[in-house]
Amino acid sequence: MNSNALEKILRGPSGLGTSGLNPLDWSAPDTAAEPPEGATAVGAAVGAEGATVPQGPVPPERDGAPEPGRPIPGLYYHPVPEPDPERVAEVSRRVKAWALDEVQLYPPEWEDQFDGFSLGRYLVVCHPDAPSIDHLMLATRLMAAENALDDLYCEDHGGSPVGLGGRLLLAHTALDPLYTTEEYRPHWEESLLADAPRRAYRSAMDYFTEAATPAQSDRFRHDMARLHLGYLAEAAWAETEYRPQVWEYLAMRQFNNFRPCPTITDTVGGYELPADLHALPAMQRVIALASNATTIVNDLYSYTKELAAPGHHLNLPVVIAEREDCTDREAYLKAVEVHNDLMHAFESAAAVLAATRPDPAMLRFLRGVAAWVDGNHHWHCTNTYRYSLPDFW
Numbered sequence: 001m002n003s004n005a006l007e008k009i010l011r012g013p014s015g016l017g018t019s020g021l022n023p024l025d026w027s028a029p030d031t032a033a034e035p036p037e038g039a040t041a042v043g044a045a046v047g048a049e050g051a052t053v054p055q056g057p058v059p060p061e062r063d064g065a066p067e068p069g070r071p072i073p074g075l076y077y078h079p080v081p082e083p084d085p086e087r088v089a090e091v092s093r094r095v096k097a098w099a100l101d102e103v104q105l106y107p108p109e110w111e112d113q114f115d116g117f118s119l120g121r122y123l124v125v126c127h128p129d130a131p132s133i134d135h136l137m138l139a140t141r142l143m144a145a146e147n148a149l150d151d152l153y154c155e156d157h158g159g160s161p162v163g164l165g166g167r168l169l170l171a172h173t174a175l176d177p178l179y180t181t182e183e184y185r186p187h188w189e190e191s192l193l194a195d196a197p198r199r200a201y202r203s204a205m206d207y208f209t210e211a212a213t214p215a216q217s218d219r220f221r222h223d224m225a226r227l228h229l230g231y232l233a234e235a236a237w238a239e240t241e242y243r244p245q246v247w248e249y250l251a252m253r254q255f256n257n258f259r260p261c262p263t264i265t266d267t268v269g270g271y272e273l274p275a276d277l278h279a280l281p282a283m284q285r286v287i288a289l290a291s292n293a294t295t296i297v298n299d300l301y302s303y304t305k306e307l308a309a310p311g312h313h314l315n316l317p318v319v320i321a322e323r324e325d326c327t328d329r330e331a332y333l334k335a336v337e338v339h340n341d342l343m344h345a346f347e348s349a350a351a352v353l354a355a356t357r358p359d360p361a362m363l364r365f366l367r368g369v370a371a372w373v374d375g376n377h378h379w380h381c382t383n384t385y386r387y388s389l390p391d392f393w
């Protein structure tokens with residue numbers, strides 16, 4: 001398939017009568033198929049072989065504080081327009097109010113870190129087809145809750161591998177409820193208020209199930225169980241100081257992964273990918289490849305942050321350097337290649353699936369996943385509050 005055909009499938013056709021299929025236009029289906037003013041066409045930098053030409057500096061705009069951000073040289077990605085600042089401001093305002101008033105997510109001294117994470121920019125740029133702020137909030141609350149649990153149970157803010165399994169399982173019941181006897185139910189209900197991750201999981205999931213179909217909620221629970229399994233493997237390896245082989249690390253990272261974020265793109269878009277289409281092996285392959293690419297993007301952009309953190313932090317460049325006996329720079333550049341291969345495999349698999357099963361919900365879902373991949377790169381690249389590149393070029 002040539003790069004033009006693939007681009008049309010993943011990023012939407014252009015021309016008369018196609019506006020309803022283009023992610024940039026889904027939020028305003030009655031308008032013409034022109035991109036918003038100032039927007040570049042998604043994938044405009046795709047060259048003759050479908051490879052993205054490395055871009056110059058992107059003019060980013062963190063929530064309230066513009067800062068420079070630089071894409072990783074040689075990384076295959078699609079540049080996207082800055083998200084609508086009005087949407088970003090409103091989502092940022094609402095998620096902060098939810099975090100403080102409804103779930104007491106963080107103490108006052110962590111406010112800078114909460115703001116610096118730029119949840120509003122993240123979710124608005126990843127979901128260009130969301131029909132409303134309410135739809136965007138479904139994903140934003142979940143993202144806040146997922147990161148709170150990762151920080152508080154596993155990592156930066158007092159997390160530990162010791163005892164993680166028990167904590168994770170109990171938190172998982174905020175998503176996948178305990179059905180038990182009258183005697184024991186109140187104990188469980190009380191436990192859901194016991195810490196910030198559980199309060200946040202429960203509240204975010206309540207909003208989500210209200211908007212989602214039962215099959216979409218079940219899909220999300222399953223993806224969160226996958227995520228928790230990944231956390232457990234990483235924790236077990238940390239406890240025993242096991243150094244995984246590269247393929248073992250990639251297997252763990254397929255679970256400890258952003259997957260629960262792109263797979264809710266249909267709920268956030270206000271439509272449903274039917275369960276039988278979601279379950280197709282070809283769709284599962286597309287989702288896994290896309291999610292793996294997004295997660296290796298995190299490994300690459302968070303490399304210096306993780307090297308500076310206390311303890312030994314696994315990420316792809318670190319594991320390649322350890323297991324393949326090469327310099328840190330060589331390992332990092334190889335990790336970029338692994339990412340690029342995953343991206344190409346995702347795009348090819350998505351294009352084949354779209355061509356063989358051209359169901360409208362399927363096509364829109366595939367574009368939603370592609371938009372999430374592109375938005376995730378944009379957020380990582382421009383979030384200089386959290387991330388900075390190593391000095392390898």
Ligand SMILES: CC(C)=CCC/C(C)=C(\C)COP(=O)(O)OP(=O)(O)O
Pocket residue numbers: 143146147150227256257258259260261295298299302
């Ligand atoms: C939002 C979500 C489902 C997160 C789950 C897993 C996760 C926190 C990541 C994939 C991000 O990786 P990491 O823990 O390395 O994050 P930072 O590098 O600290 O930003």
Ligand SMILES: [Mg+2]
Pocket residue numbers: 298299302303306315
């Ligand atoms: Mg990371």
